[in-house]
Amino acid sequence: MNIVERLARAPRTMEAGDLAPWVAAFADELRSLGHTDLTVGNYADCARHFAAWLAIDNIGLDDVGDGSFGRFKTHRCRCGGYRPATPRSGKYLRRVHRFIDFLGRRGVIKLLDKVVAAPVDPLVRDYQDWLTRNRGICGRTAARHGRMVTRLLLSLGSEPHAYGPAMIKIAIIHEAERCSAPYMKTMTTALRGYLRFLASADLCRPGLEHAVPHIPQWRLSSLPRYLSxxxxxxxxxxxxxxxxxxxxxxxxxxxxxxxxxxxxxxxxxxxxxxxxxxxxxxxxxxxxxxxxxxxxxxxxxxxxxxxxxxxxxxxxxxxxxxxxxxxxxxxxxxxxxxxxxxxxxxxxxxxxxxxxxxxxxxxxxxxxxxxxxxxxxxxxxxxxxxxxxxxxxxxxxxxxxxxxxxxxxxxxxx
The missing domain is CATH 1.10.443.10 (Intergrase catalytic core)
Structure with missing residues (x-):
């Protein structure tokens, strides 16, 4: 659609068209969650803008997806009412995205694609379960240790039977060149736990945790930080x-x-x-x-x-x-x-x-x-x-x- 046709179709006021009932339902859901009237009004305005843009550009609900949302982010607004042409703020776009997600949950449109997390190595996943089940480690700490071990696997490889002291030391030294000392202390702790887990499952040589280098830190070398x-x-x-x-x-x-x-x-x-x-x-x-x-x-x-x-x-x-x-x-x-x-x-x-x-x-x-x-x-x-x-x-x-x-x-x- 060229700019002349678009201007001809642009209304003086912003109208949600066929999505107007869903904008109202979206506002009702926000109120039920405890949002203030001011917040609900701001979200409803963003939702109405997206609905008006769909109508003016003649985009059907079956075509709404990640591509259409990307075009909405950068479109030069002629949707009626007062709106800055470009750009729209991140907060504004997050409100629109929440409305799109609402429509997807209600089955009006297809859900937007979610970011797929990187696959976790099965042994690392078993190690995280072992930490929470046998060592009493909370889920957040187990997840952090799993991420650190995954990072080390780039150097160590995925064959635990091939691990040796020299390989372990080289992997730690390589990471120490890019990370702070406190981060490395946590990483070495995670690696020692991972090696103990592998040894308990007879997947690597026992005692390899002793080959993990110790990061120097002198006990009682600092004063506690406190307020009066x-x-x-x-x-x-x-x-x-x-x-x-x-x-x-x-x-x-x-x-x-x-x-x-x-x-x-x-x-x-x-x-x-x-x-x-x-x-x-x-x-x-x-x-x-x-x-x-x-x-x-x-x-x-x-x-x-x-x-x-x-x-x-x-x-x-x-x-x-x-x-x-x-x-x-x-x-x-x-x-x-x-x-x-x-x-x-x-x-x-x-x-x-x-x-x-x-x-x-x-x-x-x-x-x-x-x-x-x-x-x-x-x-x-x-x-x-x-x-x-x-x-x-x-x-x-x-x-x-x-x-x-x-x-x-x-x-x-x-």
Whole structure:
């Protein structure tokens, strides 16, 4: 269709044509998910635009697919009403794509092609299952280890019986030239686990995990990164309790700061994990280990306030949910760390030592130790398997260090 014909067919106002009932149904679905009227209106406008473009270009529903969506992204708009000619923003196009997906789910059009994930090596898939079933590793960690092993297979090959110490060292050295030291430590851990799995299944020589090089990292070589007690209180007080998000974030920050929880602990927390009669909280940590921790008064009050007046009424047993529709559980641990990062910015804490949830975990341990708690007590609250892990906090116990510090010899000759 040339530009003259197109202009002749372009209406003064944007009309959805035959898809108008489906635009209305799309809006109803968004309302049922809890979206505000403003959000629903924005989505409906985008859907109406796509429907009007189909009508003007005379594209039938049977022809709607990835190709037509690609043409819509770059078309010079003459669809009626006020719309910028080009380009359309990514948010605008995502709304249109959601409408197309809605039509596909309702059977009006064929679903758009999904991105097909790269196939996973069967042995790597078995290794991930072995980690979750026999080693108590959570699914996200098992998936990460599987991705790292898959990356190493490019150098090692897919024949485990041919693996040898020299081949393993060369593969690690090759990756070390492109990756950071912390990433390589995780990669070597994943490879050792993979080699143990293969040996247990008699698929490779036993003991090959000892051929994996160790990435140098000196124990206790760094100081814990923490905030002062005043800064922690400023962080908690920065939440706006007039909003549901502020009530939720305050509860999360108090749990992190008082109990030294990990981001993953907040992510996996369920409604049934709180025993209100005994004021305890069940925490499911690493390796499927469950621990009962005492619920501090202020943290318990904050959680109760969130449940009473701010938590959306949805069919989910997760304790903390997104504050915007659709009200789903957090997708991953970085969401919790992002809450901490935003609170640091609101509180005006400049140049914090870090920006994630672990900052409050380290702060809680440091404050407990300086308040007179023993390393064993701190380790129990943080759920460390070994006291050696807790020992790093001894370096920030200034009162104890002052007692054991030796006087400076001054001008005494050596």
């Amino acid at each position: 007690p005043d800064e922690v209180e400023r962080l908690v007080a920065s939440c706006d309790l007039r909003t549901g998000r502020g009530v939720r974030d305050r509860a999360i920050l108090l749990l992190l700061a008082r109990l030294g929880l990990r981001a993953g602990d907040i992510l996996e927390m369920r409604l049934g994990d709180i025993d209100w009669s005994s004021a305890t909280l069940r925490v499911k940590g690493k390796g499927r280990r469950e621990t009962r921790l005492p619920m501090p008064q202020d943290a318990g009050d904050a959680v109760l306030g969130y449940l009473d007046g701010a938590r959306p009424l949805v069919d989910s047993d997760r304790l903390f949910l997104r504050s915007n529709a659709p009200f789903r559980p957090f997708a991953s641990s970085p969401t919790v760390s992002h809450i901490v990062a935003l609170a640091l910015k609101r509180a005006g804490i400049d140049n914090p030592p870090s920006h994630g949830a672990n900052l409050l975990r380290h702060s809680a341990a440091t404050h407990m130790l300086r308040g007179g708690a023993t390393l064993q007590s701190v380790g129990a609250v943080l759920r460390h398997r070994s006291l050696d892990t807790t020992t790093v906090y001894a370096k920030v116990d200034l009162n104890m260090l002052m007692q054991v510090a030796q006087p400076w010899p001054g001008d005494v000759a050596c």
